[in-house]
Amino acid sequence: MKRVYVNEEWCLGCRLCEYHCAFANSGKTHMASALMNVKIRPNIRVEDDGKVCYAVSCRHCEEPLCVTSCITGALTRENGVITIDGARCVGCFTCVLSCPYGCVRPTGQGAMQKCELCLTNGGVPRCVIGCPNNAIVFEER
């Protein structure tokens, strides 16, 4: 099963992945129109303390705490990918509290959001395509 992996050695901390993620999930066709004057809510985020930096996104855990803790069954794991059904999410934030990686976040409009490996955005995660240094890869391990 292909996953998104991050090679810390090559992460430049440029945060392009964050913007590519936000754009991919905006439903718009032009990045400028999608992200102009918008506070982005990407599903991948760069952790950077000035010395070490790397991007973090959903690990699609085999025993996902977010799925187990979801009180409405909005979060499900199918074929190794954890997805969220926004219509069923009641915004209780339990998944946000339970994810050890901080990779489930509020959309700001009630429901939660998370990385779904760009399944509906062409199949190859846009953070991977947008990374200028091969620091984010989509591969079997």
Add this chain to the structure above:
Amino acid sequence: MAFTLLFPDFDILRDPNRCIKCRVCERQCANEVHQYDEEHDIMLADENKCVDCQRCVTLCPTKALRICENEQVFRKNANWRAQTIKEIYRQAESGGVLLSSMGNPEPFPVYWDKTLINASQVTNPSIDPLREPMETKVFLGKKPEMIERSADGTLKTELTPQLELKVPLMFSAMSFGSISYNAHKSLAMAATELGICYNTGEGGLHEDFYQYGKNTIVQVASGRFGVHKGYLEAGAAIEIKMGQGAKPGIGGHLPGTKIVGEVSRTRMIPEGSDAISPAPHHDIYSIEDLRQLVYSLKEATRYAKPIIVKVAAVHNIAAIASGIARSGADIIAIDGFRGGTGAAPTRIRDNVGIPIELALASVDARLREEGIRNSVSLVVGGSIRSSADVVKAIALGADACYIATAALLAMGCHLCRSCQAGKCNWGIATQQPDLVKRVNPDIAAPRLVNLITAWGHEIKELLGGMGINSIEALRGNRLMLRGIGLNEKELSILGIAHAGE
């Protein structure tokens, strides 16, 4: 002085209809040109710091940025050009020698661009390299005068060591120190995959790169940094660097700020100390002295490796090459005045030395006249920009070409010519760890392989067009060249006829 008379060289144009204030430009610029103003929610730029490396332009996800020439002008003056005036301002402020990087950018004639290649028509068939074999492999080193075989056909002549290259190209010397660990690793990986060689430059060989030894030329220069027996034995050939095209007649100076960690270990000098390569080798003041070093190195490596002597193309190059050929060297490398550098005094880079085309033609002719052409191979560098330049160089008499600027471009260099600042935004000419990681060898090495592979295809096409099926058959074949717009003297030095003749 509280203020500067200098105005910025560049303008930074940001399209407000495209900028999404993602601040990638700000994070990627080591020169700190871009800045986000939180109070007004706008991106600002300080043009004074911009070197036009285009890192921000390339990485901007909405293509909102453009770096343009600053339109601010001085009053027109054919004698006092803007560049000249600015240099005077700069020196009046600093009191120092002007420093520059990469090759001579001045508008001197480029003879490659005034030379045209022949092709077969009607009477001699051209060759299609996609259908017929085409040999691009070359061997560099002293060639025997004659071959003797014993009665059973085995070779009696003792062959001298040769450097085998799959295409007549090598990556020329760039030291670990002047370029980053990752840039060096990319060159080593690419050279190994391509079956060619890269060159350590005068910075020693990092222990991680000994595994690429078969495709490494180890350099011995006037500072002798990082030279020891294991180093000499690690490479496929040893190069004695007498001079460099970008700065003939002067040595090198890698500032102490770049002598950090691994660079210091590899060079075998203390951290923070300036690495100063003297202008001359202090043990070489004659061809006889050079011969001593050539043979010392041969002794040290049991006569198993060819010795290259690299010199800058200067006025008396033919006589110098003749002397080198007699010193026991196996290969002469000549670096033309447009060759690159990590740092050189501007006046030297822009005014000293001669074009490689003329140097090559006169050296090849001189060695032939003296009957010693076969005792050395000739490698030329100093702005070989394309496969066509390679073919022209071989037709003028070269055995192979050295390329470096083209290789750096393949790795991302944008020729902003600011290497001396050590803040290369492309991670090449820097030792700053956050910048060094911008060259990922897994990306850069395949790009280098692509470049040389592409040139290899083009060389075959050009050879085939001339009805020639091997590099050997083109070498020194000046009938395949014609000059265009050249005067009689230039044509006679190049040893070629004018187009139409």
